[in-house]
Structure formats: C-alpha cells, structure tokens
Amino acid sequence: MKKLYIILFTLFSLYSYCQNKNFAVENNLIIWKLVYQDSTNISELKKNPRLEFNSDSTGYIKKTNFNDDNLREMVGEFLIESKKGKYRVSVFNIKFFVEPIGLSSGGLSMQSISEYTIEKSLLKKNGAIRETSLGYNLTETLNPHLTVHYK
Template structure:
C-alpha cells in the first residue's frame, strides 16, 4: 500500500510540474506552435471574432481570457503556414493584461493597467521556461484554449 501511494504521489508531482511541449523558446521568445491535420482552407478562420487577420496568414489574437479565471486576458500575434492537408499555427509576442486597478496617489485617483509579456512571466535567465508552481501551470492552462481557438469549425447550418 505504501508503495502504491508513493508511486501515485510521484506521478502526480511529475505531471503537475511538466511544461506543455507546444511552448518552445526561440531567439529568446516563447512561442506556441501546433500542427493541425485538416485540409479545410484557413480562410474559414477569418470568421472567428477573436482573431484579426492582417494578411491571409498573419494577424493578432484580440484581448481575451477564454472565459478562464486562471488566465489574465491575453493579446498575441499569430502566423499560419499551410502544407498539403495540414496547417501550422505559431503564436508569439504574447502579452498578459491584468485588470485595471485604482491607485490613490496624493489625493488623485489613477487607473493603472499592468501589462507583461509571457517571457517576463515564464522565461528563466538561462533562456528556458520556468517550472510551473503546483497550482498554476500557465502553459498547460493556455494550451487547450489556443488549440480550440485555431481549430477550423464546420459552420452550423442556419436557415434564417
């Protein structure tokens, strides 16, 4: 019984401290990359209200927190590369935006907004991604939202 508890504890701690493999460090920037196996045209992503396309394959993710209370709202840039029957999304220049705070300074009320990059939050001095804390793994929290964001959805048939 003690052996089973020890093995279970070891597995839980190993899993909870793992970084998501879709986040990589490249040229001192943390990037998220994911390859989708889908032959649908990426132009269908243009109808996603959270994405703003600048060109046919680049753009920005508009301010969103994906309705996840574990995340501050983010803004980021993206690039989509297409090959036969698949496409690769790269997300970079990710910035977290904390909710505005009211600061009283010498009788003046100032609204302060704090914005910080994903590199400031997760990059160590040796240019590797920090290990997550026990209850907050930002890469694991953010990953499923980004996968969902760039998944091409089949439009629902509506007869309005």
C-alpha cells in the first residue's frame, strides 16, 4: 500500500509540474514559439481581428482572454518569420490585467487597473519557469489559444 501512495504521489507531481514545451526563457523573458508547417500567407493572418500588425511581420495581440474564464485579459507582442512552406511565431512581452480595484478615501473614489507580466508570475530567480501546483498550469492553459490564434 505504501508503494501505491508513492507511485500516485509521483504521478500527480509529474502531471502538475509540467510546463508547455512551446514556452522558453530567453534573456529573462518568457517567449512562446511555434513553427507552423504550412504555407499560410501572413496576409491571411492580418484578417484576424485580435491581431494588430505594426509591419508585415510584427505587431501585438489586442486585449483578450480568448473567451476563457480561466485566463485574465492579456496583451502581447508577436514576431512572425516565414520560410518556404512554414512560418514561426514568437509571442513575448505578455501582460495580464487584473480587475479594477475601487479605493475610497474621504469621499474620493479611484479605480486602479493593475497589470503584471508573465515573467512576474512564472519566472524564478534562477531564470527557470516556475513549477505549478494544484493542477493549474498557465503555460498549458495559454498554449492552445496561442496555437489556434496564429493558424
């Protein structure tokens, strides 16, 4: 019975501490990268209403939570690099927004919208991505949305 508990604990630990392979740390920035093996023209991606292009290959993600209640609203920058028959998308400078907080002092009411970077949430002091707990993994939650977003 003791061995069964050890095996179950190990399996649970492995499941809850995995990060998505598309997220990596470069120069203390958490970057999401994915290579798409098709020849979708970047002009097709410009039709996506959630993307705002600054040039032919760079831009930012407009404020969204991808209609997912498990995610806070976020923005981010992207870079698209294309080669014959494939293209690579990199998303970086990801920022999440916290609901406005009402502050009241002496009849004066202020609302503050707070934002935080993905690095503040997930980056350890040693530069590695923080392990998650209790089965919630932000990289696994965010990955499918980003994957579909650029296809």
